[in-house]
Amino acid sequence: MAGYILRRLLQAIPVFIGTTFLIYFMVFALPGDPIIALFGDKTPNPAIVAQLRAQYHLDQPFIVQYLIYMGGIFRGDFGISFSGQPVTEILARTFPVTLRLAVIALLIETIAGILVGMIAGLRKGKIFDGTTLAVSLILISLPVFVIAFVAQFVFGVQLGWARTTVGTGAPTQDLILPAFVLASISFAQIVRLTRSSVIETSGLDFVRTAYSKGLGRRRIVPVHILRNSLIPVVTYLATDFGVLLVGATVTEGIFNVPGVGNTLYQAIIRGEGPTVVSFVTVMVLIYLLVNLAVDLLYGLLDPRIRYVK
Amino acid sequence: MKIRRYGVSFAALAVASALVLTGCSGGGASTPATNANTTAIITTNGSEPQNPLIPTNTNETGGGKITDNIFAGLVYYDEKGAPVNDMADSIETTDSTTFTIKIKPNEKFTNGEAVTADSFINAWQYGALLSNKQLNSYFFADIEGYSEDADSPLTGLTKVDDLTFTVKLKAPAADFPLRLGYTAFMPLPSVALTDVAAFGENPIGNGPYKLASTGAWQHNVQIDLVVNPDYTGGRKPQNGGLTIKFYASADAQYADLQSNAVDVIDQIPDSAYSTYQSDLGDRAVNQPAAVFQSFTIPGRLPHFSGEEGQLRRQAISEAIDRDTITKVIFEGTRTAASDFTSPVIDGWSDSIEGSDVLKYNADDAKKLWAQADAISPWSGTFQIAYNADGGHQGWVDAVANNLKNNLGIDASGAPSPTFAQVRTAITDRTIQTAFRTGWQADYPGLFNFLGPIYATGAGSNDGDYSNPDFDALLAKGSSETDASAANKDFQDAQSILFKDLPAIPLWYSNVTGGYGTSVSNVHFGWNSVPLYYEITKG
């Protein structure tokens, strides 16, 4: 077991190098000169542009830029944004907020999604199943910005149940409404996944055996059916966690969450290589750990799965 | 011009807001409400400054809103855009080339240092020096000694005594004193230049407000300003301070205004254009501002030079139904253009000779287009390039539909995902289509809308327009000592533009804003930003 974990952690190194290289290249490949854009609609003085390009190493070939950046990382220097702030500071400021938001959203979608999916699966073809499908269809057919606007207007402005935007210090209660909006994106996926998995598991021999042994539903459903249905769901949730960490741009923008999504989006649009790569790098490391945890969790959910041979 | 930009696409770049509020309270200077609470903190919207808070390096509205309130320059602009002496005691000239500037005695920065001639000279020298890479360096371009190719001190700045200095320009510029209220011309205490990076994080100013404490700038969240008791100028705050909350989107700040989480905002999201006036009633603001919108057709595009080009440009201009687009697409938050400047600027006129070309006339447009086709037949699609992250799609589509319907040609928008991409193509002259252009004035003068954009070889002349007659009129206007004579020259210069149409004028962006029930005496300045010092709360 320890050997397996160690091997997995070592694999993070090539992933780290591969990811940073790929992302740095993508930012590099973005057409347009980020320095020229700093001057807005005004045409800048070429001499100043040249000096600023040199300051951010943008005048170097791609591979040199990449190596300069990687060299900095190993000295603990993640670079400086165009606004003159160390990227590490930006990271330290935004990541905790987004992490909290992601965890709350994940909790909501996990609890609601699994519960609803399970009931729908157990009562396949009944009214509850049909209603769930209808709700899922509505949620999935509306882009997140529509859901966010409507939620903000209804719950924030009209009913006053929640703050319209996130307040100073991003208190957790302010994050609940945006978290619900985020959770709604994946809700349909988790419901469908849980439902199909529960239906499939319900037909398996050991469930029928359990019924014929005279066990009650109260025991069979959580212990036999749900536990054995969770593997694909847990896997999907883990990937969704990764999405929540970087992909919440729109929701964070509408609710003014001072988190990763917004900062990262701006950095992408402005072509700030070091900022983009540093953010994604941290996110990759978290994601690798989460995936490792999930792989280990498989063994608990299905004892037949063994990694250590 | 200050760049305005939000994180998530919602808002426009260089498209802004501001002037005078609607409805109630008319008339000039602050008349504080009798029961106003002078310790109350006003909250307002802003965006995270994109650069350290150094005045010469602040060229976007996020930082500008802060620097303008914590620094006081030689002059400030009142509500109507007229310059009022702030730190200056007097600014005098006889030839519009050499200016003698006297500074008020006993003014000081919040660290106790006196505001002297050196505070200005050193700040300007720093801002102009090439190797300091300041985004606003071109503001010093007219001062003797400025070079855009190499480090070169401003030899035109001469200290006379502690409170007096002279400025010598390369060529006459009658409106130079008018420019001095712009952010770039603020003074700096000597400590600023010893550690610029640290200063940019915790700036020390001499304006009506100061940072509440070290670290008052909470990045991506807000900045807290309190009243600077030492400030003696005309912008004496009627409130206790200013908290500028940084919003990633205009939608978020509007939602906050509706739930009273913010007192004053100076931009309404386009998703609320149709509802905000009914939502806010007389607390809604919608007035023309010093922002001019157009699209530029470079002369090097095929079919757009010479006589054929003039015909086609006029046809395109007459084929656009500006009134309907501003009414329907913008819900009245834009005002159809009638010149190349802005109605809030002194000297603006809606009856300049040739301005008929801005009137919607589909039949005439068709005729003009046919005449051009007789010279050389049109083929292909007319495209307007724009950055897709700036909320331009609506009007570009509407203009394209106008051209399709009225000229019978194929027309469409050409979005670029990033501002950098379209801006680089414009700067490199590689762009092969017409493109969106916008101009927010740096200072309230007609020249600022014309010289930097259409003068031969000017810095922002992206269409490479050149007309000697136009240049001559600009130069004549700049050397006039009488303001109304200068304005007349600038109007005549615009008549030439109406013939050549290097850019097709579209509309003026209004300032759209609003304020909450707890504040009063909210006025918007000529530059689309509320006059925060006048606002009272409670």
Add this chain to the structure above:
Amino acid sequence: MSNDFTETPVAGSAASARSRGHFVAPLEETPLVAIDAVKVAEKRSNLWIDAWRDARRRPIFWISGALIFLVLLVAVFPGLFTSVAPNNDCQLSLSNGAATAGHPLGFTKQGCDVYSRIINGTSTSLTVGIIVILLTTVLGVVFGAFAGFYGGWLDSFLSRIGDIFFSIPYILAAVVIMSVLSEYRSVWTISLAIGIFAWPSTARVLRAEILSVKQSDYVMASEALGVSKLRILFRHVLPNSIAPVIAITTISLAAAIVAEATLSFLGVGLGSDIMSWGNEINQAQRDIRTHPQTLIYPSIALSVTVFAFILMGEVIREALDPKARALR
């Protein structure tokens, strides 16, 4: 159990079929080969034929099939459904106008015909959806299946490649792809932007399911019978692990179509000269409080399409799952 199942021994159930007919007979007295040969020759069968036999008896299959056919018909021949030009003759005087004769759903903000734009946008949206799910499913199944089934270093290698791809934020991918290929903006580029970095999620889910399924008795039985690894994977393991992939894929179709709207919202979508449901939803978003209908109609088109695909996915999943068939 249904007749179908008992009469046609699919490969995995060879043992049980044999025991039913010959449960008392010693093995050496009944040559295995002969009996199996007779049965197979009698009624040709495999998983897919069984699935088809099952599906065609279900009304849901025909309902969803008809809906999908209709949507495809609209996508391929929009001219059959409307003669109004979607992108020409848009008059601002009709902005957000109500329905009139010949324009059953009213007008958009730009004064274009809503119905015509939805009909003409079908092919774009459907193509984006289908390309994206093909991309994610093919890549996801290949990577997930091999990683999960073979394990070991191949698993590590494939899974880590998936991690690298997955860690690229899709917005970055979209901005890069749409701006590098801005000259060639089309359904292909936007589908690439949405799909190219989304497949690892499918791969991981399939891998997890396979990790569990490959421990099943019938897999061991096949191994014991000397069936080749690759054959076990494709004949036995994959069909039994595909249910979650189908569940994800049908929803992903909708997610992809909607993602196109979100990318438009962020400014990296298709231009408005290319019609699509996502584009319509995005442009209608600003007037959601005053004129929600322009947003609701394309959303309905999207919902109905996704509904059809979800039902179809459901039918396929159940048809492929002998146990679910048996339960009915």
